[in-house]
Amino acid sequence: MIAIINxxxxxxxxxxKALDAISVESVITDDPTEIRNSSAIILPGVGSFQQGMQNxxxxxxxxxxxxxxxxxxxxxLGICLGMQLIFTDGTEPExxxxxxxxxxxxxxxxxxxxxxxxxxxxxLVDVDETKFSKQCQGxxxxxxxxxxxxxxxxxxxSKVNYTEKVVASxxxxxxxxxxxxxxxxxxxxxxxxxxxxxxxx
Amino acid sequence: MVGNPxxxxxxxxxxxxxxxxxLDIFATEQDRNLNLKxxxxxxxxxxxxVSIGGGIKSLEDINDLLxxxxxxxxxxxxxxxxxxxIKDAVLFFGxxxxxxxxxxxxxxxxxxxxxxxxxxxxxxxxxxxSMEDCDVGEYLLCSTDDDGMMNGFNIELVDYVSKLTNKPIxxxxxxxxxxxxxxxxxxTNIEAAASSxxxxxxxxxxxxxxxxxKTRGFNVRL
Numbered sequence: 405m406i407a408i409i410n411x412x413x414x415x416x417x418x419x420x421k422a423l424d425a426i427s428v429e430s431v432i433t434d435d436p437t438e439i440r441n442s443s444a445i446i447l448p449g450v451g452s453f454q455q456g457m458q459n460x461x462x463x464x465x466x467x468x469x470x471x472x473x474x475x476x477x478x479x480x481l482g483i484c485l486g487m488q489l490i491f492t493d494g495t496e497p498e499x500x501x502x503x504x505x506x507x508x509x510x511x512x513x514x515x516x517x518x519x520x521x522x523x524x525x526x527x528l529v530d531v532d533e534t535k536f537s538k539q540c541q542g543x544x545x546x547x548x549x550x551x552x553x554x555x556x557x558x559x560x561x562s563k564v565n566y567t568e569k570v571v572a573s574x575x576x577x578x579x580x581x582x583x584x585x586x587x588x589x590x591x592x593x594x595x596x597x598x599x600x601x602x603x604x605x
Numbered sequence: 606m607v608g609n610p611x612x613x614x615x616x617x618x619x620x621x622x623x624x625x626x627x628l629d630i631f632a633t634e635q636d637r638n639l640n641l642k643x644x645x646x647x648x649x650x651x652x653x654x655v656s657i658g659g660g661i662k663s664l665e666d667i668n669d670l671l672x673x674x675x676x677x678x679x680x681x682x683x684x685x686x687x688x689x690x691i692k693d694a695v696l697f698f699g700x701x702x703x704x705x706x707x708x709x710x711x712x713x714x715x716x717x718x719x720x721x722x723x724x725x726x727x728x729x730x731x732x733x734x735s736m737e738d739c740d741v742g743e744y745l746l747c748s749t750d751d752d753g754m755m756n757g758f759n760i761e762l763v764d765y766v767s768k769l770t771n772k773p774i775x776x777x778x779x780x781x782x783x784x785x786x787x788x789x790x791x792x793t794n795i796e797a798a799a800s801s802x803x804x805x806x807x808x809x810x811x812x813x814x815x816x817x818x819k820t821r822g823f824n825v826r827l
Binding site: 414415416417418421422425450451452455515517519520521523524525527542543545547548549585587588589590591593594 | 618621623624648649652653654671672673674676698699700701702742743771772773774795796797824826
C-alpha cells in the first residue's frame with residue numbers, strides 16, 4: 405500500500421486518481437501507523453514552502469517521514485512542493501527551513517522577461533537515461549514560481565529549460581522527486597508512475 | 606461546452622488537449638454554486654490540468670474545488686468586487702492556482718471590463734493593476750466582442766495586456782481556424798490560447814491546431 409501524505413495542501417485527489425488508473429493501491433493519509441506500514445511514500449503538494457513546512461509540523465509528521473525515508477530508506481516520491489520541501493532551505497515567501505534530506509536551496513525564478521509562474525507543458529532536457537526510460541521522455545506539466553538548486557549536481561536526473569536550465573527532477577538513493585506533475589501529464593506521466601512502481605515491486 | 610460535459614471531457618482527454626478550462630458562466634448571474642458533483646465527474650476524466658470557475662465566492666469554495674482535483678480556480682466577479690479576497694486566496698493557496706478571468710469590451714475608445722448587470726464598468730488597466738498587486742497566477746483574457754464569432758483573436762487587446770503584466774496569459778475568444786492560433790502566437794508574446802467554438806462547430810480538432818502550429822515552427826506537445 406502506497407501512502408499519499410495528507411498535510412492539507414495540494415493535489416491529493418489527482419495523485420490518487422493517477423495511481424488508481426495504473427492499478428497501484430494507495431491511500432490518502434496522515435495516520436502515523438498507516439504511513440509506517442506503507443510500502444512507499446508520496447508527498448504531493450501545491451502551495452508555498454513555508455506553509456507546507458508549517459502544515460507538516462502541525463500534523464506531527466516531520467519526524468515520522470524523516471525516519472521512514474532517511475533511516476529506513478523507504479521509497480519516496482515527492483511531487484512539486486513535495487520535491488521542494490526535501491531540501492534544506494526554502495525562500496517562499498521568506499527564508500525558512502525545509503525537511504533537509506537533501507542539501508540545497510529552493511529559490512524564485514530569475515526575472516529575465518519570461519512569464520512567471522512557469523505554467524504549462526515543457527520537455528525534459530539533460531535526462532538521466534537510467535532513470536527515465538524512452539517511453540517516459542517527453543513533455544511534462546509544470547506549474548511553479550520557485551525551483552531547487554541542489555548542492556550536489558549528481559543527484560539531478562533531469563532539467564527543464566525555463567529562464568535557464570533548472571532542476572526538473574532529482575534521484576538519490578531511495579528518493580525520487582519531480583518538479584513537474586506526472587499525475588497531470590497524461591500518457592507520459594502515467595507511464596513514468598507505472599515504471600516507478602513496477603521497479604519497486 | 607455543448608452536450609454532456611463528462612463525455613466531452615473524456616474526449617478532450619483522449620485527444621490529448623493540454624488543459625481543460627471548465628466555466629459555469631451563469632453561476633454568478635443565477636446566484637448559485639457550482640455543481641460540485643458534476644465538476645468532480647468532469648475532473649475524473651482528465652489526466653491533464655483542469656481549471657474550474659463559476660460563482661466562486663469564498664476560500665471554502667476554492668478549497669472544495671482543489672480538494673476534488675482542480676489545479677486552478679478561475680475567478681471573475683469577486684476579483685472585480687473585492688481584490689482583498691483575491692489577495693487572501695493567493696496567500697492561502699498560492700498564486701499558481703488563482704486564475705483571473707477578464708472579459709473585455711472596447712467602448713468609447715477604451716478597453717473596459719464587463720462587470721455584470723449590477724456593477725459599473727471598470728477600466729482594464731486599473732483592474733489589471735489591482736490584480737498584479739495581489740500576485741495572481743495567470744489571466745484568462747477574453748475579448749467579449751470576438752467570443753463565438755470565429756473571426757480570429759483580438760490581437761490588439763492581447764498585445765496591449767501582455768505588455769502590462771509578466772504573468773501567463775491565456776487568450777480566449779475568436780478562434781475559428783488553426784491559422785488564427787498561428788497569427789496569435791506570431792504577433793504577440795503570449796504562449797497559450799483557449800477555445801471552444803472551433804471544436805464544437807467546425808471539423809477542426811485540438812490536434813489540427815497543434816499540427817498547424819508545429820509546421821510553423823512553434824514548440825507544441827503533439
